[in-house]
Amino acid sequence: MSKDLVQKWYEHLPNQERELPLILLDGIVYTPTTAYNEVMRDSPVGIRLQALIEQGKFGTSTEDEQAIAKTRLEQWLSTQPDKPLFATLSNKVFTPSQLLEEIQSGTPIGEQWKNNEINHMRNLMHLR
Amino acid sequence: MPALENTFLFAEPLKHYLEYASVVLHQIVEANKHSGQTIIELIGDDATPDNALKQLQNTNPIVFSMTGHGNETTTSLECTAVLVNTESPQLSLLKGRVVSLVSCLTAQQLGPAIIDAGATAYLGYKENFWFFIGDAAGTTRAVQSPFLAAFQFEASLLQGKSVADARKDQLAKYDEEIAYWMSGAGKNDVNSMELSRILEMNKAVSVFLGEGYITPSPGPTVLTAGANSIPFALAGVLLGIAIYREIVA
Numbered sequence: 001m002s003k004d005l006v007q008k009w010y011e012h013l014p015n016q017e018r019e020l021p022l023i024l025l026d027g028i029v030y031t032p033t034t035a036y037n038e039v040m041r042d043s044p045v046g047i048r049l050q051a052l053i054e055q056g057k058f059g060t061s062t063e064d065e066q067a068i069a070k071t072r073l074e075q076w077l078s079t080q081p082d083k084p085l086f087a088t089l090s091n092k093v094f095t096p097s098q099l100l101e102e103i104q105s106g107t108p109i110g111e112q113w114k115n116n117e118i119n120h121m122r123n124l125m126h127l128r
Numbered sequence: 129m130p131a132l133e134n135t136f137l138f139a140e141p142l143k144h145y146l147e148y149a150s151v152v153l154h155q156i157v158e159a160n161k162h163s164g165q166t167i168i169e170l171i172g173d174d175a176t177p178d179n180a181l182k183q184l185q186n187t188n189p190i191v192f193s194m195t196g197h198g199n200e201t202t203t204s205l206e207c208t209a210v211l212v213n214t215e216s217p218q219l220s221l222l223k224g225r226v227v228s229l230v231s232c233l234t235a236q237q238l239g240p241a242i243i244d245a246g247a248t249a250y251l252g253y254k255e256n257f258w259f260f261i262g263d264a265a266g267t268t269r270a271v272q273s274p275f276l277a278a279f280q281f282e283a284s285l286l287q288g289k290s291v292a293d294a295r296k297d298q299l300a301k302y303d304e305e306i307a308y309w310m311s312g313a314g315k316n317d318v319n320s321m322e323l324s325r326i327l328e329m330n331k332a333v334s335v336f337l338g339e340g341y342i343t344p345s346p347g348p349t350v351l352t353a354g355a356n357s358i359p360f361a362l363a364g365v366l367l368g369i370a371i372y373r374e375i376v377a
Contacts, residue, residue: 089257117325
């Protein structure tokens, strides 16, 4: 077990991703920054978080993954400027708040973003 | 009559935000085309269904590539005018061709119908294809990135690669663009969150059907560096001899 790996992982993450919820442990969701701080101060929970980071796991059930993905998208999109930013080649245009509505209403478009967010979380966990 | 090698038809509509795609496709065509290839680009108001179908008939291209708004059964060109749907008799015009539709959802029904109609290969998307419109079309990497990945297929075909290799290159370009926004130079860009997700989604829903063994433009590099450059090479040698004689004399 090496803190270097956690440090490298944390440094590779985009700054904005560091503050979004990512890892679930004992019912508590940690952002990369809070997880990193726990690991660096050798707390009991930090040791367990380090093991999850080394294995590239965020330690959740499918239900938890969906919930975290939704929270991440809500947290991110709610801070974006409310102007058209997203478009599709089915002739649809969305502001962040409109996209957020799709996600919260569980439309097919919202589900596409939520399911992708779970893959995105996996990709983030495997950054080295 | 078999489709003509080295002949490419591109449809590049501009309205309804399609300039974001078409500007990139046009740049890719310009950067990768070679002498010996016949390139037809229908741009903006010329990108009508009528024109596209006429060009398919008259020029008989081996590659037909377009962007446009689509759904499960249909794809469209300028002003969302329908080009073909799953029931169109005009699907037969796609027989023997490599067809690339950068358009939403067509891989669900239209793509298989295109293959059933005899197309050699089809490349498209089974869910929504997303792109970023926070900046003007063609002005930043953020607005170009989804299309740089999607149209790598066309870039590689123009370079003379097989359909299978062009598809591999496209998937690799998706990975390269995702890495740029997630862990590369663009990771702390103000739009990195949007772009990494958009690219991940587009890659995940990209679909290839059909055969990969065909090379639509075999040997474009040979054509450029070979036949066309022989007169220039000979002229260079003769000029060199003349200069040498002048110096010696």
